[in-house]
Each structure stands twice: as structure tokens, then as C-alpha cells.
């Protein structure tokens with residue numbers, strides 16, 4: 001039931017690298033409307049990338065209604081806006097600059113909009129000190145607040161829809177539903193019975209080493225890789241092109257190329273697999289909600305800053321019995337250490353998979369206890385609104 005029927009919100013999203021940013025913004029937009037009744041306008045510059053995760057998107061439309069959200073093609077920085085065009089809440093994702101005309105209209109609007117810079121996810125401790133900090137506009141009478149997602153109570157939390165857990169549990173308990181879903185992706189019975197691993201990573205991951213470890217191992221592994229991921233290595237393994245639907249078996253390993261599926265199906269894929277390799281931010285978070293073991297390929301940054309972020313996450317997540325193997329393989333997967341033999345690292349991880357699965361469930365509960373990002377964002381908005389009404 002909508003609880004904020006008159007509240008409007010605009011999200012400005014620039015798709016920097018494929019679809020990760022729009023993945024997060026789209027999830028946030030839908031949840032704001034569905035669970036909180038907020039009227040959202042999502043400004044996005046790249047409708048083609050958007051369409052890959054949401055096939056209903058019309059790539060030629062300047063404005064369109066999708067799933068209760070007004071999607072507007074953000075073509076350029078031009079345009080004149082009136083104060084009444086401005087939403088109650090304005091979110092810029094990853095410090096993108098909304099069009100100057102829009103910002104000028106924000107400054108003219110009364111009451112002024114609540115303005116957030118929604119930052120990227122990191123497990124580093126400094127985030128707690130920066131979450132919710134204000135930043136004054138150098139010229140205009142506007143204040144922007146930093147909103148940091150995170151894993152602790154003093155951060156903005158993570159995106160998590162109401163009812164997600166019930167859906168996931170029901171799916172994971174329903175063997176027929178899992179089999180039907182995997183059959184829909186083309187899997188044969190033998191692949192369903194093998195250890196199922198989804199593989200999503202950036203191009204520099206040592207995928208060839210991993211495929212070799214799996215194919216020469218003693219246990220059947222079924223690797224499900226979305227089309228376009230690790231293309232060269234998958235092609236070399238297949239000995240042919242790597243198009244959706246293609247598959248090949250070498251030794252104990254079958255690799256199957258999947259079509260890029262809509263976001264809700266990607267969740268089901270994570271729920272259906274025994275282990276997930278994920279990357280970036282959104283798939284990384286979704287793997288945590290799947291309650292299954294996962295290995296994270298972090299987005300690379302200059303001067304190996306991402307290794308620091310990876311270690312910060314592993315320091316929180318991979319502590320406890322049996323988790324050294326996960327830490328070891330994760331650091332090697334990201335090039336943060338030389339792990340020597342991938343085969344040995346894989347066997348060590350495989351031997352601990354059950355204990356890692358227990359940790360995955362425990363972590364999910366721990367993180368969720370701090371609240372979800374959308375609710376925290378709206379709570380903070382209310383606090384800011386109250387502060388504006390009652391200035392000290």
C-alpha cells in the first residue's frame with residue numbers, strides 16, 4: 001500500500017560501464033514506487049544497456065512508463081526547467097551532474113528538494129563517518145547529502161525488496177521449480193545434477209585457470225556463463241563461437257552460454273546455483289541475498305584501490321572456520337595475491353563449500369538486521385524535512 005502518495009523523486013543515472021549503474025538505479029526506482037508509493041522519474045542516458053536488464057524498455061522513447069516508473073532519456077545537459085518540474089527528492093547516482101538548468105530550478109523551488117549523492121558500495125570503515133554528511137553548493141542555496149550504502153548500522157544499508165526472502169526460500173525449496181527454470185535455460189539433466197556454478201566477471205579474471213581446474217577435477221561441474229562474459233576464454237574452451245545456447249563438455253566440466261536474462265531471472269539463477277561468481281555492485285549484493293557461497297570480482301580501480309576494498313569486505317565476511325579457502329581464492333581471483341595453483345585453491349574451496357554456505361546465510365541475516373537502503377533513504381529524507389521545518 002503506497003505510504004507516500006504525493007512524494008516525487010528523480011534519479012539521475014549515467015551508465016558508465018555496461019549496465020551496473022542502471023541495474024542499481026532501476027531496482028531502487030521500482031522499489032520506491034512499489035513499496036513506498038513514491039512517484040519516480042528515472043533519467044537515464046543509455047536505454048540500450050537498460051533494455052538488456054529490462055526488455056520492456058523502448059530504446060527510441062524520450063519518455064515512457066515502465067513498471068510504474070517514468071523513464072526519461074537523458075540525452076544531454078541542455079534544457080530549461082521550471083521549479084515545478086523538480087521532484088521533492090533528487091538523487092544523483094555516483095556524483096553525476098544533473099543538467100545545470102535542472103539544478104538552477106532546484107534552487108528556485110520552495111521548499112527546496114532534498115538532494116542526495118548516492119555513492120558506491122564499499123565495506124571500508126571511513127564510510128560510516130561520511131554517510132549523511134552535507135555539502136553546500138558553492139553558489140546556490142542548496143545542500144546535497146552523501147548517502148553511502150553499506151554493511152553496518154551506521155551506513156545506508158543495501159537494496160532489498162520486501163518479500164524477497166520468502167520468494168527465494170520458496171524457490172530454493174521447490175526442486176521442480178528449479179528444474180523447470182534450469183530446463184528453460186537449456187540445461188540437460190546431467191548439468192542439473194552437477195555442481196552448478198554461475199560465472200559473471202570482468203574480462204581480466206583468470207577464467208582459463210578456473211575452467212582448467214574444473215575440467216581436470218573429479219567432480220562434475222556445470223558452469224553457466226552469460227553471453228558476452230569471458231568471451232575469448234569461453235570460445236577457446238568451446239572450440240567454436242560462444243553464443244547463447246552453445247555448450248561443450250571437457251573432462252568433468254560442462255560450460256553453457258546463457259542469454260543475458262532480465263533482472264528477476266538473474267536472481268533465480270543465483271538462487272539455483274551452488275556457487276556464484278559475481279562482480280561490480282548489484283550482482284555482488286544479489287549474491288548475498290541468495291544465501292549461497294559466492295566469489296566477488298571487484299570493479300578494478302587505479303593504483304589497485306579495489307584490492308583494499310576487497311580486503312575490507314573479506315575482513316568482515318570471510319572470518320570464521322573454513323573461510324580461509326574463500327578468502328584465498330577471492331584474493332587470487334582478483335589478482336591481489338599469487339595463489340599458485342588454481343586447482344589446489346579450488347579443491348580447498350570445494351571442501352569448505354558447506355561451511356561457506358552456512359556463513360552466507362548468517363551474513364545475510366546480519367546485514368539485513370540493519371535495515372534496507374530504500375527505507376533508510378526515506379527515513380533520512382523525513383529527518384531532513386523536519387530539520388528544515390524547525391531550523392535551530
Ligand code: TRH
Pocket residue numbers: 016017018019020021022023024052053120200226259260261262263264266278279280281282283284299
Ligand atoms: O555492470 P557491473 O560491472 O557493475 C557496476 C558498473 O560497472 C559500475 O560502473 C561500477 O562502478 C560498479 O559496478 C562498481 O556489474 P553489476 O553491478 O553486477 O551489474 C550487473 C547488472 O546486470 C545487475 O543488475 C544484474 C544484471 N544482470 C541481469 O539482469 N541479467 C544477467 O543475465 C546478468 C548476468 C546480470
